[in-house]
Amino acid sequence: MNTIPDQRTKLHVGKPPIGLSDFPRLIREEYAYVDKSLLIRSVLDSPAQVLLLPRPRRFGKTLNLSMLRAFFERNRPENADLFRGLAIERAGEEYMAHRGRYPVVFLTLKDVKTRTWEDCLGHLRQVISEEFKRHEMLLEGEFLDTQEQKLFRKVRACECAGHELENSLRNLLTWLERATGEQVILLIDEYDTPIHAGYQSDFYEEIIGFMRNWLSGALKDHSSLKKGVLTGILRVARESIFSGLNNLEVAGILEAGAFADKFGFTEPEVERLLADSALSEKLPEAREWYNGYLFGETVIYNPWSVLNFIHKQPAPPAAHWVNTSSNDLVRELLESGGGDIRADLEALLAGGSLECQVMEDIPLRDIRGDPDAIWSLLLFSGYLKPVGTRTRKLKVFHELAIPNLEVEILYGRIIDHWLTRHIRSTHLDDLLDALTHGDVPEFAKHLQTLVLNMLSYHDTADGKGRAPEVVYQSFVLGLLANLGDRYRIRSNIESGLGRADILMSPTEPGGRGIVMEFKRLGEGEEMEEQLQAALDQIEEKQYPATLRAEGCREVLKLAIVFDGKQLQVRDNRTSPWPTKIS
Structure with missing residues (x-):
């Protein structure tokens, strides 16, 4: 540096x-x-x-x-x-x-x-x-x-x-x-x-x-x-x-060298800014929301969001940078990529990554429908970060992931936009209301309806009428995007002794937190056993620990098990809620 x-x-x-x-x-x-x-x-x-x-x-x-x-x-x-x-x-x-x-x-x-x-x-x-x-x-x-x-x-x-x-x-x-x-x-x-x-x-x-x-x-x-x-x-x-x-x-963002730390804020610079504003205790929040960019070998924070985060204290973290643009081009390009792009985006939202050949010289006129060109543009525009590389047949492939919580919120909004084009908003509102009020039977019923109507649109089946649980998880994350102003929604985040599939922490202090664990029913497995296994995993891995540390007095623990397009939900207070809908 x-x-x-x-x-x-x-x-x-x-x-x-x-x-x-x-x-x-x-x-x-x-x-x-x-x-x-x-x-x-x-x-x-x-x-x-x-x-x-x-x-x-x-x-x-x-x-x-x-x-x-x-x-x-x-x-x-x-x-x-x-x-x-x-x-x-x-x-x-x-x-x-x-x-x-x-x-x-x-x-x-x-x-x-x-x-x-x-x-x-x-x-x-x-x-x-x-x-x-x-x-x-x-x-x-x-x-x-x-x-x-x-x-x-x-x-x-x-x-x-x-x-x-x-x-x-x-x-x-x-x-x-x-x-x-x-x-x-x-x-x-x-x-x-x-x-x-x-x-x-x-x-x-x-x-x-x-x-x-x-x-x-x-x-x-x-x-x-x-x-x-x-x-x-x-x-x-x-x-x-x-x-x-x-x-x-x-001297692009993939290049190490003299220019890598000259745009955006480094970790020591953010520590200094927060200390000068008597906000040193806010560093973990700033890191989760605005860190994660990698320019060469230098970890970089989004400077616009960090400055707004400091300026707007004591307000909670918010998506400052992604809200300074309409992001229409991002949404249009992702929609132009078809099923492959949607599958990659769902994997990203579930905390995973995607692999592509990064194109540093981007021919804009040919970009629509080309996944490598689309993901490359999103990388250079600040919507993805590089997390690894590998060489195969003399070609370099980059592994890309979502850089931070702020950008994850934007992708959730895009998924939500896709969903609302295919379902009535009242159906989604009913599901979210039931969830936030702790009405698990109603939540299970509305989730089942949306899965029946939407899962084929996401093209998630593996040929046997079943989909990997990561797809169900990312599907639900898309449904939850509209709660971004009321909950901090995180996926595959370390909590307790493991990584919770979805954690929902209310922005209002003392509210009810929510933990979700997803499983897919495999060959020869029983629904009851998998529901209980999911709840046991939540307890054994102490997934609610993060929510309780953030001030949640109550935590709703949900086990969601899918069998093809059918599902059941069990919480830590009830028997399983069957949702067979013909």
């Missing part, structure tokens, strides 16, 4: 900077700051002229580029104090000598989210125009000839032709070096946002064509370029945009 021993400064202590990505303002107004200034050293040390740093949304990309701009940009003497006491200052004069030295071109495309190509191109014109206005000093001297001045004014006024717009970055870099005598630092934030918009709104070919010409003009063998740093979510297929760009280094 590329770090320097920490020295505590007042810059680390302050109110959480929710949604603030302006580095100078964050420092001057003394917001809490997790020191990522060694990103500057990593950029300068990299032998690559152009760096692409893909990370999930809201993982600090814009703030880090704002920091790079504040560090490198010339004629900004007021920025000198911003880096006092930070790790980059302690890294040595060889790095600080670059502060305030270069002209900087800074463009953020994060708001270029349009539904038509015409609107997209218009928005890009405006973004480029604003950056040209920042460099109007080029018109004041004799840096540009008459034709160049005319072209500059056309771009600034959003009146240039398409080919002139495509050459705008290349020309601006040339002019800035000519005027200052220094090569240029080029920073482009969220470069792939308009590409995602093109994919979703059917102007993919148009935006790919523009981005290819616009970026290659500035990045490919440009003598005026000192360093180029691009951020985004994905590495779009090299043949689409970056073909022929031999000076490009991609």
Whole structure:
């Protein structure tokens, strides 16, 4: 990990900077700051002229580029104090000598989210125009000839032709070096946002064509370029945009090295933030909800959710990050994958994992219906984490899992969306009401009805009319998704002396907790024996221990045994509830 021993400064202590990505303002107004200034050293040390740093949304990309701009940009003497006491200052004069030295071109495309190509191109014109206005000093001297001045004014006024717009970055870099005598630092934030918009709104070919010409003009063998740093979510297929760009280094989330800890929060950083807010005892909750990402070999927390978690205390943990997006694309892609995707998703929700060949260069136009491409996109977008690899026939396969409880909630919502398209919401509401009120006979009856109506939709049978218990478990998890605001719902979690299939802990203190243990009736087995075995397992393994530690005064223990599409439920207070429905 590329770090320097920490020295505590007042810059680390302050109110959480929710949604603030302006580095100078964050420092001057003394917001809490997790020191990522060694990103500057990593950029300068990299032998690559152009760096692409893909990370999930809201993982600090814009703030880090704002920091790079504040560090490198010339004629900004007021920025000198911003880096006092930070790790980059302690890294040595060889790095600080670059502060305030270069002209900087800074463009953020994060708001270029349009539904038509015409609107997209218009928005890009405006973004480029604003950056040209920042460099109007080029018109004041004799840096540009008459034709160049005319072209500059056309771009600034959003009146240039398409080919002139495509050459705008290349020309601006040339002019800035000519005027200052220094090569240029080029920073482009969220470069792939308009590409995602093109994919979703059917102007993919148009935006790919523009981005290819616009970026290659500035990045490919440009003598005026000192360093180029691009951020985004994905590495779009090299043949689409970056073909022929031999000076490009991609430091993605699977890469160990100098950039692995520069986006998102590490465990020591989260411990420090919580301690500064007198919340050290909240670390286990933060770890369960927001930890679990793995960038290279570095374990990372979701920074947006951690800051919101601190800001909203004493409120319980919540799904802060997944609620900042509609997640429509995620749901649509999962639906496009058919039965294989659904089976993998059910395994994930049951606490398992899936295996795929990760595609680092993702061809968006070909992604629908391709499980490997879909799971790869979800990995790079922050919805999955890598937990292992293996090589088979010279091909590398990654094992992927859900990173944390926050993301698990999103997948539960997607399953719920699928379910509600096939059943009346009143049936699901009746089941959930019966469960939360402890009415086991009614719960068993409604669960049986839903299994009869829905299990074939999930395509879970193994050819003998029976399904593995993990499928039943994940099916029930999907049904429980609507209780996410009233219960913390966890699956395959360590509790007592083993791993409980499902634990439900009420968000209201002192409420009734619920433990579920699932079994499938095998050949020659008796229903009564398996029901009792499930209840005995709950007791022997002490599954309720976690719920009692969380303040539950009462715990409802449910044994659920399936025989094909028939099921019975027994709780710790009653005889089994048969649910034969013809």
